[in-house]
Amino acid sequence: MGEAQRPCAVDRGFRLLSELEVARGVDDLRRGEIVVVRDGDVALSVQAVERGGALAGADLLITPERAATLKIVNQRAAAGAGAVRLARAAWMEPHAVADPVDDLATPFKGPFPSVDLGPAERAATAALRLAKRAALLPALFVRDGAVADTLVVDAAEVLQWRRAAALDVVARARLPLAAAPDTQVVAFRSRHEGGPDHLALIIGSPGDVPLVRLHSACLTGDLLGSLKCDCGPQLQAAIARIAAEGGMLLYLQQEGRGIGLLNKLRAYALQDQGFDTVDANLRLGFAEDERDLELGAAMLGKLGVARIRLLTNNPLKVGAFEAGGVHVVERVSHVLPANPHNAAYLATKRDRQGHQL
Numbered sequence: 001m002g003e004a005q006r007p008c009a010v011d012r013g014f015r016l017l018s019e020l021e022v023a024r025g026v027d028d029l030r031r032g033e034i035v036v037v038r039d040g041d042v043a044l045s046v047q048a049v050e051r052g053g054a055l056a057g058a059d060l061l062i063t064p065e066r067a068a069t070l071k072i073v074n075q076r077a078a079a080g081a082g083a084v085r086l087a088r089a090a091w092m093e094p095h096a097v098a099d100p101v102d103d104l105a106t107p108f109k110g111p112f113p114s115v116d117l118g119p120a121e122r123a124a125t126a127a128l129r130l131a132k133r134a135a136l137l138p139a140l141f142v143r144d145g146a147v148a149d150t151l152v153v154d155a156a157e158v159l160q161w162r163r164a165a166a167l168d169v170v171a172r173a174r175l176p177l178a179a180a181p182d183t184q185v186v187a188f189r190s191r192h193e194g195g196p197d198h199l200a201l202i203i204g205s206p207g208d209v210p211l212v213r214l215h216s217a218c219l220t221g222d223l224l225g226s227l228k229c230d231c232g233p234q235l236q237a238a239i240a241r242i243a244a245e246g247g248m249l250l251y252l253q254q255e256g257r258g259i260g261l262l263n264k265l266r267a268y269a270l271q272d273q274g275f276d277t278v279d280a281n282l283r284l285g286f287a288e289d290e291r292d293l294e295l296g297a298a299m300l301g302k303l304g305v306a307r308i309r310l311l312t313n314n315p316l317k318v319g320a321f322e323a324g325g326v327h328v329v330e331r332v333s334h335v336l337p338a339n340p341h342n343a344a345y346l347a348t349k350r351d352r353q354g355h356q357l
């Protein structure tokens, strides 16, 4: 598409135009199209190709977390890089490299022939970041060279992109809740993204230092009553508690600690194989927590709130509000009773993620 057909992007300058290209890159990758990251390679999601197939002449790009799971330590990338490139070998099935579901059933022989990325590492890291934003498994086919009529995305733009930097309030309305009839909803949209839309519930009359809960979406827990986590009871208890004194509940659409619903369900399949919630994320190639928790501070900034009491057991959330310019005057513990299905999950959060339970 020519620039003349995108007047609003051009009017607001090159910066916005390249942000839009990043958003298009996310969409293209999700739809199974090839994307080029500037100064890097052609990238295509492994999931876009049928099992057994491959992109001709392409290598594979995976994250350091997935590489560690596959015990790939024979290259510099193991020390702090954001991407690992594997030369394709005849025995290597790309889908099995990308998806850990069969790791235990069919262990790899190896060794994996890794390729030094050199200066292309930035573009490779950016390409994997795009895959994560598209809620795909972070595993890509990569091939040198250009492809005609393909979107070219700027690596720096991908790497510096923050959800919190582009929030707009799009609606504000009354939303009486069963447990808190005096509630208003404020809906936010993340600019340049088709979704997701984040919500703030303003419950009762918040004081100068309101009680705030930052909740991350959990379809299985919030909506279906899953016993695997504590999200549903935490959500309901937070609403009831905030209703008693006035405050806010921020509902972030960052399902599965930011890896998306389908990847969270892949993580659950790994948990059925015996891995805990942290190792399941790492085996899939994600960090243990992929959320952009500074969104919470950005939302409160739009609502004019600078000091809060925060309902959480998670020290990362306290740090994220402080980093985003909202002072956490007090952390208020939010522990709900365990059940036989989530006891191990809660213990992992305490022992491996520093939750104060």
Ligand SMILES: Nc1nc2c(ncn2[C@@H]2O[C@H](COP(=O)(O)OP(=O)(O)OP(=O)(O)O)[C@@H](O)[C@H]2O)c(=O)[nH]1
Binding pocket: 214, 215, 216, 217, 218, 219, 228, 229, 231, 234, 254, 255, 256, 257, 258, 259, 264, 267, 268, 277, 281, 311, 312, 313, 314, 317, 334, 349, 355
């Ligand atoms: N990837 C992954 N995500 C999970 C799993 N279990 C729950 N989640 C997600 O974890 C998130 C829980 O977020 P929060 O309720 O904000 O809680 P928290 O980070 O544990 O911190 P608290 O404020 O102490 O409750 C939700 O996005 C859930 O979808 C899991 O096993 N794997």
Ligand SMILES: [Zn+2]
Binding pocket: 218, 220, 221, 222, 229, 230, 231, 232
């Ligand atoms: Zn949950």
